[in-house]
Amino acid sequence: MRLLCAPAEIGRLDAADTLRVILYGQAGAPGRASAGAAVRKDFRKERLAPHPRAWDLLSIANSVMVADAAGLRTDSPDGWTREFELEIAVMDPAFWNGAAPLIADTLAFLTTDRWHLHFIPGGAAAPEPARVVAPAQSCVALLSGGLDSLAGAIDLAAAGNHPLVVSKIVRGDSEKQEEFARAIGGGLRHIQLNDNAVVPKPKDTSQRARSIIFLAFGVVVATSLAPYRNGATVPLYVCENGFIAINPPLTGSRIGSLSTRTAHPQFLALFQDLLDAAGIRVSIRTPYADKTKGEMLKECADQELLGALAPRSTSCGRFQKFKYSHCGRCVPCQVRRAAFVAWGRPDQTKYAYEHLGRNDANHAGFDDVRSVGMALAATADDGFDRWLGSALSWPRIRRRDSLRDMLRRGLGELGALHAKYGVK
Template identity: 60%
Template sequence: MKLLCAPETHVFDPGDGAVHVVLYGQPGDPARGSAGQAAKQDILRAKLEAAPRAWDLLSIALSVVTADFAGLRDDSPDGWTREFELEIAVADPAFWETQAFQLEATLGFLTTDRWRLRFIGGGVQPAPPREPIRPDEDSVVLLSGGLDSLIGASDLVAAGKKPLAISQTVRGDAEKQAEFARLIGGGLRHLQLNHNAQVPGTEESSQRARSFIFIAFGVLAATTLARYRSGEIVPLYICENGLIALNPPLTGARIGSLSTRTAHPEYLHRIQEILDAAGLRVSVENPYHHLTKGEMMQRCADAALLATEAARSTSCGRFQRFNYKHCGRCIPCQVRRAAFLASGIPDSTAYVYERLGKDDEEHAGFEDVRSVAMALAEIDRDGFDTWLGSALSFPHVGDVAPLKALVQRGLSELKTLHEAYGVR
């Protein structure tokens, strides 16, 4: 699939065979897509001045997330892997051409698709505000409305940090994000941004590129801080428990593999290399890459906040599909439920499928529950190392020993959950 992504001032050729995507504007034609207009307006309305290459990175991320919506996996030869050719308007095409291969490899790792990127001039670079606001926060934290980001932001405040909270607005979570920001540490400065990606025709639902746009929002916000403007490095915190971040395949067929690679150490390392090459002084960090979700809950510095708000957080991979309720049986839901058990905090979440071990027609076909059960059985039979195989064989994951121990502890939490519900 070919896409040409550029501002509305670009002269689009209707005969070039590409899907045309208007960046930071309205499509103006039902055959075109669009993305980013509201985010740009919100950033400028807040009188924030971002680094030029941070705007370029956002343009790239908006193009990628729009392509992710436009390319239907069912139409691909294997029913999953897609091929994209993107032509993207940026302000500094010569530099970004030097990063094309790294971006393509990083996106391939994230989405398991094949990407080819080419850059042209004419990208959006908003004029700086007359009187820019340069926030005095010392860092940025991504606040999704999920349990891990709630814990992460509250832990940062308890440690004496002053983070700027950035949220990617998601239907069903926007109000929750704002409420969490208000409650954490007496209130965080909070900016909610929405990519508003729209494409003509049917949209793909898998959305494997969503973390790329979230990180781009965070990077752009980090470059607006006074600390960044003074020449310092700004930490960008992506708070995700280590088990979900690593995404180890549960079975040989990868049935019910854990979530996506949104915070995988290999992915974050590659992102960091791109930021460093761009001269963007932002350090991407996941403070919880060696902790399970249960351990995050146990160690949360604000136990009172966690006790009252944890059940309100969102973990489910099918939250919208189940009318903004937790299904209770997807991998993220199982990890969440296991974490509550491990922490001893009562779980008042209303799960659509509460009884994981129930064996009847209504509860049949729990692929993710079966996948966890199969993984636990294989470990009992063949041993942990045989089951894990080469799942951690990436060049930039760091010391493998603590990661293996993390996965073992995370699976132990899941085993306790399955035993509690009599899963066979």
């Protein structure tokens, strides 16, 4: 699939075999796509002045979001792996063309697609406010509305590191993102952004590239902070439990990008390489890389606040499909429910499918419930290491022994959940 991603001012005629993507504007014509329509207005409103290459990175991330939505996996030869050719307008095409192989490798790991990127001049610059505001915060944390980022922001504030929290607006989560930011640390400065990716229908829903835009939002904001402008390196906190970050394949059929890699250590290491190559002084921090979700809850610094807000958080992979409620049976829901069991507190979350032990297609018979059950059975029959296989073999993974122990504990939390409901 070919895409030309550039502001509307790039007046090249639309080609029949190329999807024209308007960056930072509206599509303006049938058959076109767009992304980032509101972002420039949001930065103008906040009066932020990010690093130019960080803004170019945002243009790239917006383009990737469109490609990920427009490229139908069902049209690919194997029903999954897609091939993209992206031409993207940026402010510094010479640098980005040099970095194109690294970007392609990073995206290939994230989505298991083939990416070819070429950069052209004419990219949109960040808005230039008449009076720049450089927030004084020394770090940025991603706040999704999920349970992990909630616990992480609470811990950062309790330790005296009051971060500026950045959210990607997702339907059903916007209000709770605002609620969490207000409640933590006496109120955290909060910026909500949206890629507003719009593509011609039909739209692919696998969303394997979604973390690229969330990270780009965090990076752009981080380079706008006063410490960054004064020469410091700014930490960007990605607070995700280690079990979901590595997301080990539960069964032999859940390999590659069939298990999401949104916070996988290999992906984040490659993304950090890209930031370093671009001279962007932002350091990605993953403080819970060796923690299970249950351990994050048990060890959170403010148990009272976490207990009050946790039921409002979102974990479900099908949250919108279930009318903005948790299904209770997908893998993220099972990890969430297992974490509450490990925490030892009542789980007040409402689940569409509560009793996982009920032996029908909607409960114990559901694919994700069966997959967890098969992983538990394989571990019991053949041992943990054989089940784990090559999940930790990626070259950029460090501290393998610690991560291996964490994955064992995480699987144990899932085992306790299945035991509670009598899943067989």
